[in-house]
Amino acid sequence: MSTTSDPYRGYRFPAEIINQAVWLYHCFSLSLREVELILADRGIVVSYETIREWSLRFGRTYVKTLKRRRPQPGDKWFLDEVFVRIRGKLHYLWRAVDQYGNVLDVLVQSRRNRKAAKCFFRKLLKGLCYVPRVIVTDKLGSYAAAKSEILPGVEHRQSRYLNNRCEVSHQPTRRRERHMRRFKSAQQFLATHARIHNHFQLGRHRLSASEYRVARERAFDSWRDATGTILVG
Template structure:
């Protein structure tokens, strides 16, 4: 981002503070008040409502920038859906990950029928602009019906056990959902998760598969990409 059109222009706090607040909120699944406390310990006095505004104003921009910079996902995709309650009504969070656990996209819908599955497939393919070699799902019939129309040439594996990789990825959603005392609307849920997922996912580096030096290198690379994506690479 150029200095002449900086998105941080006019804000009382510098870009580094805004960047840090949004990063803490989404990377560690903290509550707004917990982020406020962490910043206060560092001498930054800012209210949790301001942090909320920063997250709404900059979070989606950060997330989209990270998505543009991420490497091309692998060709084996895992799809799954879990229920979320919004104002007492049951909805479904659809999620797709690649074979390394990188989240590809999420979508909140009120149903999990064929129409809902097709809508998720179209959103997923529009964002990635290519088709996978294999998709892995549970035995929900909606996946097969949608796949036959939208991805007829793609191999489809169905099993309640093969899809554990995607089911585990939902855990990062449950923690902030509890902090927020459940989502207040479908729009709020979709907006938050579309921001939270890419940011949280960007810093999940599969440390258990890396040596200490490899992990530090991957972590430094992740922070470099983060600073570039948030327009703070030249600040320091």
């Protein structure tokens, strides 16, 4: 991990165990207690509350490093929003992916009006620093209103059938929501979960076995680089 000081300094457990716990929690639909149990089976006695702390503290750091080192995303963006309940209140999770299925960004907001859509567009553009060739959304009017102000020269395709790529990208969040019995907090967790989970979704159905192994090893190399750990042979 490219930092001037050791981010793991002062922690009782080594970096390899911390990043393994964070990886298990975000890459699979596991609860904190299930991750605790898996680690216990490997002789690592740590509480689920400690794993929660690791996830909050290091997950965001890992994601920032992965984000900086990812290749240039595609120029075709698919945008969609889905409702989630946080502490019993209705919110909307805005998500954007490119044509390759890479998650570009997520944002939790309480509305899905023009102002909320503009906020999401600005967050996307600030993080990616380039303008897409085309955006694809459903027929929610907020997208067209915000696009006309923020991205007036970009082609906009609206159809409930063209946006399946982004809708599919919501599925891991839905599985995690059911597993957690709704969220108690959202923005930081969902942003971390989306990027770590997506990093290891390699489109296996489109790859041969040998191509998949190469892509998988490349993903693990990036992960080890982002977490500051090394492969133990």
